[in-house]
Structures are given as structure tokens and as C-alpha cells.
Amino acid sequence: MSNFTPLVNKEYQFDGDTVKVQFRRLNRKDMLAAMPAFKKLRDAETEDENNEAINDLLNDIADLLPNYVISLEGLTDADNGEVTIETVVNEMYFMRLCALIAVDVMKESSVSGGNE
Numbered sequence: 001m002s003n004f005t006p007l008v009n010k011e012y013q014f015d016g017d018t019v020k021v022q023f024r025r026l027n028r029k030d031m032l033a034a035m036p037a038f039k040k041l042r043d044a045e046t047e048d049e050n051n052e053a054i055n056d057l058l059n060d061i062a063d064l065l066p067n068y069v070i071s072l073e074g075l076t077d078a079d080n081g082e083v084t085i086e087t088v089v090n091e092m093y094f095m096r097l098c099a100l101i102a103v104d105v106m107k108e109s110s111v112s113g114g115n116e
Contacts, residue, residue, distance in 0.1 A: 007070060008023055014094075041056075041103070066085050
């Protein structure tokens, strides 16, 4: 039996909030386009290499995340308003959270998934 599930659930701690994200795995075309940046991230040995690889990965898939993220709950702004995935991928303030989500989407989309 396959370990495939159509949706993946993850939790992140960000800025005092517990953020719950549910997403679909990347389709073949988007995954193949992002694989070079993901490999670069896996192979990074220094902080500079890691930062450069994360920037490349975000450039490849951040704009795609709204197509794959089904729900994002628990993230609020200073006025207690709900923050959307579109805000997370577009506002620099959320770059770290966006990077965490992007890396998990990539990991869960690979054949070996997040169980390496």
C-alpha cells in the first residue's frame, strides 16, 4: 500500500501564533521546475549557501503556493485579522514562514516524502 495522502497537514510557530497549514503536493511540472533549487538547498554547507538556495526555492515556488495551500489557520495580524496565504507569499515580513512552508511542500512532494 502506498503512503500517499492527497493532503498534508503541518504546524508552524511564527510570531507568537501556531499556524496550521494544509496543502496538496506539487504536480509534476511544478516539482520538476523547483527541483534544482531544492537540491541546492539540500547540498548547502554554509549559511550563505543556504540563504541563496532558499531565495532560489522561493523564487521558483512561492507564487505557486496559493494554488496548493488549501487552508492556513491561526495566523493573525496586529488587529487580530486573519492573514491569508497570499499575504504570506507576498509580504517580506512572512519570508521565514513562507520558506518553511515551501520547503515542506517540496519535501512532501518528493517520492520519499518527508520520511527521509
